[in-house]
Amino acid sequence: xxxxxxxxxxxxxxxxxxxxxxxxxxxxxxxxxxxxxxxxxxxxxxxxxxxxxxxxxxxxxxxxxxxxxxxxxxxxxxxxxxxxxxxxxxxxxxxxxxxxxxxxxxxxxxxxxxxxxxxxxxxxxxxxxxxxxxxxxxxxxxxxxxxxxxxxxxxxxxxxxxxxxxxxxxxxxxxxxxxxxxxxxxxxxxxxxxxxxxxxxxxxxxxxxx
DNA sequence: GAGAAGATCTCCT
DNA sequence: GGAGATCTTCTCA
Numbered sequence: 001x002x003x004x005x006x007x008x009x010x011x012x013x014x015x016x017x018x019x020x021x022x023x024x025x026x027x028x029x030x031x032x033x034x035x036x037x038x039x040x041x042x043x044x045x046x047x048x049x050x051x052x053x054x055x056x057x058x059x060x061x062x063x064x065x066x067x068x069x070x071x072x073x074x075x076x077x078x079x080x081x082x083x084x085x086x087x088x089x090x091x092x093x094x095x096x097x098x099x100x101x102x103x104x105x106x107x108x109x110x111x112x113x114x115x116x117x118x119x120x121x122x123x124x125x126x127x128x129x130x131x132x133x134x135x136x137x138x139x140x141x142x143x144x145x146x147x148x149x150x151x152x153x154x155x156x157x158x159x160x161x162x163x164x165x166x167x168x169x170x171x172x173x174x175x176x177x178x179x180x181x182x183x184x185x186x187x188x189x190x191x192x193x194x195x196x197x198x199x200x201x202x203x204x205x206x207x208x209x210x
Numbered sequence: 211g212a213g214a215a216g217a218t219c220t221c222c223t
Numbered sequence: 224g225g226a227g228a229t230c231t232t233c234t235c236a
Contacts, residue, residue, distance in 0.1 A: 051217075063234095066233075067232085068233085082232090083230075084216060084218065084230090084232090085231090086216095086218095086229025086231070087220095088218050088219070088229095090218085107217085136219075176217075178218070180216095213234090214235105216230105216231090216232090218229105221226090221228100222225090222226085223226105
């Protein structure tokens with residue numbers, strides 16, 4: 001029994017205006033919904049990182065607004081998608097009111113629906129490795145810059161919805177991954193023991209399923 | 211305009 | 224565990 005996109009209620013904009021770190025934590029267990037034609041791909045968010053504004057040296061917004069990071073300075077509840085390392089897109093959710101930078105990087109999701117289509121976008125990849133990284137999940141869901149700045153509070157090709165029931169889970173926090181500045185902040189949140197998170201508690205790559 | 215860096219991933223050893 | 228791929232973005236001259 002597949003879930004229809006219209007049956008999923010998007011999170012309201014007020015959800016995203018509660019502080020970047022709070023949003024990063026509360027986004028866990030929410031449903032990331034990607035609609036491609038008649039197909040509905042759904043993943044449970046299991047890992048996220050908070051990035052601040054001009055007070056966070058690890059953030060793209062640290063040096064102020066540029067053409068690339070402009071969405072971070074926009075209204076909360078929008079997508080900020082950027083291309084990195086010549087190969088990968090990363091999906092962020094903006095979190096602060098207009099004029100104040102802040103975003104949450106979605107690092108990993110657990111496929112709930114449409115994993116067959118995800119496998120088509122990422123062929124020859126084991127189920128556990130489909131979406132366990134920022135670049136992997138965007139590829140599995142066919143997310144690119146055409147969806148940049150899209151409103152995630154409205155039903156459309158990409159939005160985030162509330163789960164009908166959130167499974168009991170323990171949320172852990174750690175240092176952010178892949179950065180060299182601002183590493184003292186424990187702004188990475190993930191669901192303990194979930195098999196789809198990108199790295200374990202010590203920050204090591206999860207190259208093998210557990 | 212040139213050069214360097216980068217919120218990553220995959221392959222190879 | 225290490226290194227290459229790949230190319231956008233930013234900084235500096």
